[in-house]
Amino acid sequence: MLLIEIKPNMCDFCGCCVGVCPEDAIELEEAHIEIIESRCTNCAKCVWSCPFDVLVFNKPPKKERAAA
Amino acid sequence: MKDRYDVIVVGAGPAGSITAMYAARGGCSVLLMEKDRDIGMPVRCGEAVGRDGLNGVIEIRPRWIAATINRFRLVAPDGTVVEPDIGGTGYVLERRVFDYDLAMAAVEAGADVVTKAYVNGLWKESMNGRERIVGVTYTWKGVPRKVRGTVIVGADGVESRLGKWAGIDTTTDFRDMECCAQMTLAGVHMENDVCEFHFGSRWAPQGYLWMFPKRHGMVNVGVGISGMAARTRKPLYILEEFIKERFPQAGVLTTVAGGVPCVDTLREIVKDNVVLVGDAARQVNPVSGGGIAGAMQAGKIAGEVIARAVAAGDMAELEDYPRRWEKLRGARNRTYYKMKKAVFNLSDETLNSIAASVLKLPREKQTIWGVFRTALVKRPSLILEMAGTFGLK
Numbered sequence: 303m304l305l306i307e308i309k310p311n312m313c314d315f316c317g318c319c320v321g322v323c324p325e326d327a328i329e330l331e332e333a334h335i336e337i338i339e340s341r342c343t344n345c346a347k348c349v350w351s352c353p354f355d356v357l358v359f360n361k362p363p364k365k366e367r368a369a370a
Numbered sequence: 371m372k373d374r375y376d377v378i379v380v381g382a383g384p385a386g387s388i389t390a391m392y393a394a395r396g397g398c399s400v401l402l403m404e405k406d407r408d409i410g411m412p413v414r415c416g417e418a419v420g421r422d423g424l425n426g427v428i429e430i431r432p433r434w435i436a437a438t439i440n441r442f443r444l445v446a447p448d449g450t451v452v453e454p455d456i457g458g459t460g461y462v463l464e465r466r467v468f469d470y471d472l473a474m475a476a477v478e479a480g481a482d483v484v485t486k487a488y489v490n491g492l493w494k495e496s497m498n499g500r501e502r503i504v505g506v507t508y509t510w511k512g513v514p515r516k517v518r519g520t521v522i523v524g525a526d527g528v529e530s531r532l533g534k535w536a537g538i539d540t541t542t543d544f545r546d547m548e549c550c551a552q553m554t555l556a557g558v559h560m561e562n563d564v565c566e567f568h569f570g571s572r573w574a575p576q577g578y579l580w581m582f583p584k585r586h587g588m589v590n591v592g593v594g595i596s597g598m599a600a601r602t603r604k605p606l607y608i609l610e611e612f613i614k615e616r617f618p619q620a621g622v623l624t625t626v627a628g629g630v631p632c633v634d635t636l637r638e639i640v641k642d643n644v645v646l647v648g649d650a651a652r653q654v655n656p657v658s659g660g661g662i663a664g665a666m667q668a669g670k671i672a673g674e675v676i677a678r679a680v681a682a683g684d685m686a687e688l689e690d691y692p693r694r695w696e697k698l699r700g701a702r703n704r705t706y707y708k709m710k711k712a713v714f715n716l717s718d719e720t721l722n723s724i725a726a727s728v729l730k731l732p733r734e735k736q737t738i739w740g741v742f743r744t745a746l747v748k749r750p751s752l753i754l755e756m757a758g759t760f761g762l763k
Contacts, residue, residue, distance in 0.1 A: 316414055317529025318629030322544040322597060326534045331488050332406045351597035353549040353605040353627040 305344045305360050306337055312356045319348035319357065371482055371517075375401040376680045378506055378519030379481075380489045380532055382409045384662055385648025386525030387472035388427060388669030389676070393521075394479035396677020401517060402476055403487040403508065405526075410469025414628035415662070416552065416590050417463045418565055418582050423663025427670045430461075431471065436584040437462040440563045444741070446725035447570025447718040454728070455737045460565065462582045462590070463662070486510060492522065492535045492644075503536065503643055521676050521688070523645045525669070528629045530650035538638045542631040542652065544597030548577050548659050550628045551605035552592030553613060555620040560589050570718045573612055575599040577714070588623070594630060594659060596714070632656040634707040635700045640688045647672050653699070656707040664699055671695055713745060724748050 313335050320328045327341035328348065337348075349357040375398075379390045382404035390402040418439065424430055439460035444452045477483055493505035493516050505518040524532030528547075533540035560566070560583050568579040576596035583589050591613060593605040606627070613620065631652045639651040647653070648665035655664060671694045679687035692700070716724075727744045728736055 314412075314625075314627035316627035316629055317527060318547060318549050318597075318627065320529035320531065321542050321629050321631055322547050324541045326531055329490075330529050332486070347544040347597070350601040351544045351547050351549050351629065353551045353600065353629070355604045355606065 304339045307358045322347045374518040379523040381525035385665035389673045390476035390481040391479045392673025394481045400481035402483045404485045405488045413465045419662045421459045427666045434468045436464045443566040445568045448722045450725035524650045528649045536644040546633045547597040548594040548630040549600040550594040551609045554624040558589045630659040634704040656710045
């Protein structure tokens with residue numbers, strides 16, 4: 303389950319997140335960014351390194367955390 | 371545009387354009403591919419470069435220079451100002467003009483250039499039971515396409531993915547990624563021959579805040595902090611606070627984000643027929659975060675080496691590029707990376723006390739090295755960390 307969300311209209315497409323992503327899980331075009339869900343491990347390094355506060359880490363709902 | 375080239379260069383920044391130029395001059399057919407609509411835009415860069423950094427790569431044109439720098443002004447957390455002798459001259463560039471001219475130089479050397487071409491993979495074919503890279507896949511005007519190339523150059527910047535597709539681990543640890551926000555301000559009064567740097571936890575934890583003058587009251591003001599620091603405070607908000615406090619009247623001409631991989635060069639910058647240059651190869655100076663000079667010098671070497679490899683029909687010749695890079699800057703950048711790790715966690719108290727001590731030195735000893743030597747005295751543990759730097763530990 304993808305826990306990382308990109309806030310629309312805030313991204314500057316700078317590529318900081320792509321540079322730190324260990325999984326090659328971010329697609330970044332001139333004005334389009336997308337996390338590739340099948341590759342993302344929710345490690346949150348992209349969230350931490352974003353200069354503009356564009357990426358958000360959503361904690362999973364309690365039920366699913368218990369299941370995990 | 372043809373369907374087959376000797377060399378495909380992905381990314382038309384300084385690294386890509388210089389690689390393309392030297393490969394084309396060496397007799398190769400070259401395609402230079404840029405994902406954005408406009409080469410050199412947006413400018414995600416403080417734009418400062420040492421004059422000697424471009425020596426031997428390309429002749430500097432006056433129209434590239436927005437300001438000529440003779441002084442550094444280092445500001446400690448408590449406001450103490452040190453102006454060390456920088457022992458040379460620097461420039462603040464006008465990268466909008468600069469990047470265009472470099473791409474034009476590649477074209478003049480014979481390269482083809484295409485914009486809005488988004489490379490999304492390597493084109494691989496199985497030959498004699500072995501998978502080989504024969505080109506790149508990309509989209510252009512929304513349509514998937516392919517183009518063949520003998521050598522593929524990843525000059526695709528901090529966000530490089532091309533290396534990963536070739537099996538090179540290019541990931542930068544988030545603690546080594548300097549996460550930056552920059553605004554170009556107008557209506558700011560600042561001497562146009564000084565680059566100003568602010569250190570300390572308020573404005574630049576694990577990094578620095580810069581003010582680089584351009585022309586007519588224009589200044590690049592930016593904040594770069596490590597990914598570790600950016601976990602809790604975002605560069606954009608720090609920058610907004612600084613500008614509100616320092617330049618409340620300024621007009622904001624541009625606001626950009628950016629990432630600088632402040633690490634030593636990747637262990638592998640050539641793999642089979644794939645070559646990485648510039649930020650993609652992690653060729654920045656890890657202390658200053660400056661990337662222009664290294665990228666262009668690497669581009670020159672890569673372009674020359676590629677031309678020879680193509681002419682000889684022997685990709686093993688590409689190995690000459692990492693060897694030459696290592697001699698020119700690679701070894702030095704490894705030392706600088708260790709230095710960065712030693713200095714970037716200095717406390718505000720230590721920084722203040724270094725600044726105060728440097729001011730007590732005779733004027734002729736107030737140099738960048740004087741500052742560094744003082745840092746060593748002020749925090750003796752640095753000596754141990756530096757011993758590691760020079761391989762003594």
